[in-house]
Amino acid sequence: MFQRFKENNVTPEQWAVLNCLWEQEGITPKELSDLTFKDKPNTNRILEKLIIKGLVVRKSHPEDKRAFQIFLTDSGWALREQLIPKAKELLDKATTGIEEHKVTELKNMLNQIYDNIK
Secondary structure (H helix, E strand, C coil): CCHHHHCCCCCHHHHHHHHHHHHCCCECHHHHHHHHCCCHHHHHHHHHHHHHCCCEEEEECCCCCCCEEEEECHHHHHHHHHHHHHHHHHHHHHCCCCCHHHHHHHHHHHHHHHHHHC
16 A cells, blocks of 8 residues: 555655654644644654654754654655645545545544544
8 A cells, every 4th residue: 555655765654754754844743743643652653753754853842852853854844745736546446436425424434433432
């Protein structure tokens, strides 16, 4: 499934973190953990790998000196332009032959399940 991302040296776990940061950067590792449903140690390992790859940077939180905020680098932003089309292509392939209203209904049901367990 994520074979297309391997070309860009990105794992599914790293994709989840990057995808969150493309939506909202400057969030803390704890917030990333919550958004990606990963525990904090696992999130920190993923972030360390992304830092080594030069895709994200960690900066001190302006209000809480014990905390950090995570920001994308220019390379992290550039990767978005390569990976988002691949993700859309993958979703199109996954939903081939399924009527659009059924795909929308499924998304709505999955969002409702997520909201119920939040």
